[in-house]
Amino acid sequence: MKKALLPRSTTLVLALVLALCTLLYASWKTVHFIWLSHRETINERQPFQPIMVARWRKLDWREVLNVPDRSKKELPWFDTRLPTNNEPPDFPYQRGPIGNSWFASSPYDPGSFLPNSRFKWKRGLAITGPGSEPMIGWHGTLHSHTGWSDGAATPQEAYGFARDRGGLDFFAVTDHPEFWLFNPGRTWDQLKEIAAMANRPDFVALPGFEYSSPIFGHYTVIGSDGVCSAIKCPELSDFYRWLLLPKNRDALVAFAHPLVQRDNAGRFEFAQMGFVPALEKQMFGVEVIHWSGHDRFHFGFSGRQPFIDEAMAQGWHTGALGSQDNHSLNWGLANARIGVLSKNLDRPSLIEALRARRFYATSSRDLEMAFDAKTSTGTWTPMGGIIQIPRPQKTKAKSTDVKLMIETRLRLFEPDQYNAPRRIEWILDGRVISRLDFEGLPHELASTEDTANYYSGEITGAFSERLVSDGERHYLYARMFMGDDFATYAQSSPIIFSGHHSPSKP
Numbered sequence: 001m002k003k004a005l006l007p008r009s010t011t012l013v014l015a016l017v018l019a020l021c022t023l024l025y026a027s028w029k030t031v032h033f034i035w036l037s038h039r040e041t042i043n044e045r046q047p048f049q050p051i052m053v054a055r056w057r058k059l060d061w062r063e064v065l066n067v068p069d070r071s072k073k074e075l076p077w078f079d080t081r082l083p084t085n086n087e088p089p090d091f092p093y094q095r096g097p098i099g100n101s102w103f104a105s106s107p108y109d110p111g112s113f114l115p116n117s118r119f120k121w122k123r124g125l126a127i128t129g130p131g132s133e134p135m136i137g138w139h140g141t142l143h144s145h146t147g148w149s150d151g152a153a154t155p156q157e158a159y160g161f162a163r164d165r166g167g168l169d170f171f172a173v174t175d176h177p178e179f180w181l182f183n184p185g186r187t188w189d190q191l192k193e194i195a196a197m198a199n200r201p202d203f204v205a206l207p208g209f210e211y212s213s214p215i216f217g218h219y220t221v222i223g224s225d226g227v228c229s230a231i232k233c234p235e236l237s238d239f240y241r242w243l244l245l246p247k248n249r250d251a252l253v254a255f256a257h258p259l260v261q262r263d264n265a266g267r268f269e270f271a272q273m274g275f276v277p278a279l280e281k282q283m284f285g286v287e288v289i290h291w292s293g294h295d296r297f298h299f300g301f302s303g304r305q306p307f308i309d310e311a312m313a314q315g316w317h318t319g320a321l322g323s324q325d326n327h328s329l330n331w332g333l334a335n336a337r338i339g340v341l342s343k344n345l346d347r348p349s350l351i352e353a354l355r356a357r358r359f360y361a362t363s364s365r366d367l368e369m370a371f372d373a374k375t376s377t378g379t380w381t382p383m384g385g386i387i388q389i390p391r392p393q394k395t396k397a398k399s400t401d402v403k404l405m406i407e408t409r410l411r412l413f414e415p416d417q418y419n420a421p422r423r424i425e426w427i428l429d430g431r432v433i434s435r436l437d438f439e440g441l442p443h444e445l446a447s448t449e450d451t452a453n454y455y456s457g458e459i460t461g462a463f464s465e466r467l468v469s470d471g472e473r474h475y476l477y478a479r480m481f482m483g484d485d486f487a488t489y490a491q492s493s494p495i496i497f498s499g500h501h502s503p504s505k506p
């Protein structure tokens with residue numbers, strides 16, 4: 001008779017401990033699940049009560065651009081890289097015949113059959129105030145696929161296409177690393193090399209990947225050292241821990257197409273955007289324009305607010321991303337994109353602007369937009385920035401009736417005559433605080449040059465500093481609806497009003 005390895009009583013105790021641990025773990029998971037399922041966001045949708053009055057004035061493009069010489073030769077209106085199966089159009093451009101173009105149409109992406117992107121305005125919006133150099137809204141998208149996962153063709157072809165045919169200024173290939181079963185590290189290194197080769201003085205190519213968990217959703221990652229697939233990092237905590245590794249602290253990560261994973265979205269997607277303070281600087285965006293349509297109109301996990309407001313309410317500082325998420329040969333041809341405000345177009349400048357959330361999402365192919373805010377004593381801070389709000393003065397004198405105001409300024413230039421600005425809204429902490437409707441004919445912001453219209457304007461507004469001076473964190477962004485049926489959309493990244501408690505230093 002064999003002797004047992006352990007005494008019988010010890011085995012029993014071990015089994016009991018094991019059972020107890022399993023039970024504890026299971027109950028913790030259940031409680032966690034219930035907690036996730038019932039959590040609601042802080043801010044709920046409120047009936048519209050305007051607390052900011054907006055004003056607008058038409059801008060002349062010469063005024064905005066500060067062009068010294070009006071000769072058309074000087075103006076880089078037309079991007080020579082773009083295909084010319086039609087003659088170059090006049091200012092701003094003329095619409096080419098539909099059907100005689102390389103544009104693919106998408107029912108989810110209104111207007112994408114309109115070949116209007118030949119026009120490029122690359123002189124910059126004077127958003128930084130007099131005397132300083134204007135920034136330019138560079139257009140691109142940071143989410144796309146190739147045959148290296150579930151898309152088509154190669155990353156080389158995608159970068160080239162996005163630049164030469166899509167007319168983009170920057171582009172990231174972000175394939176699913178879950179497809180890279182053998183040696184994903186080597187595939188990643190190859191992608192980095194390809195991106196470096198595709199990088200040009202007039203085009204920034206970035207390597208990226210899309211972490212794709214069937215349970216916790218998809219995240220796009222730019223600028224990481226390596227890759228972490230959902231196979232290697234099955235739990236969200238694995239993925240977050242990996243992002244926090246010293247070698248990945250420069251990586252930028254974004255919530256991709258919220259609610260596309262419908263079955264899991266109500267419970268686990270992004271673990272409902274639960275805030276991880278250590279990741280705040282890296283979590284730079286959430287897609288608000290995506291062909292799935294789940295993100296734009298609009299409502300998040302609570303069903304009450306857009307995802308971006310839910311993320312902001314949790315503590316994230318998420319910029320507004322417009323992504324094409326291409327899965328076929330159409331890189332750059334869809335309308336969704338971001339405009340990144342930067343003086344120069346190169347990798348360091350672009351990454352700096354992305355890190356600063358100085359970008360807007362747009363489904364207009366050519367919209368240039370700048371949104372900034374300032375306190376009564378401060379200077380203009382562009383979208384995505386953080387404004388420190390001083391503690392209100394508690395003086396005994398009757399100086400309390402001095403009305404301190406937060407000023408806002410939105411500048412726009414839209415050369416597509418079919419994308420007339422129709423409505424602008426300002427959102428503070430998830431609530432619409434002001435709304436401006438353009439209804440007139442001819443359109444209030446339209447100017448005519450030769451035969452075509454363009455829209456150019458500056459819309460300013462002010463609201464009481466009291467609304468943001470209670471020491472809490474607040475945020476403000478602007479969004480704009482354009483065209484018939486308000487089908488074209490743009491949204492700025494949020495500006496944060498930081499409380500008196502100084503934020504922790506990096």
Ligand SMILES: [Zn+2]
Nearest residue numbers: 210218256257
């Ligand atoms: Zn995805």
Ligand SMILES: [Zn+2]
Nearest residue numbers: 143145210325
């Ligand atoms: Zn994707």
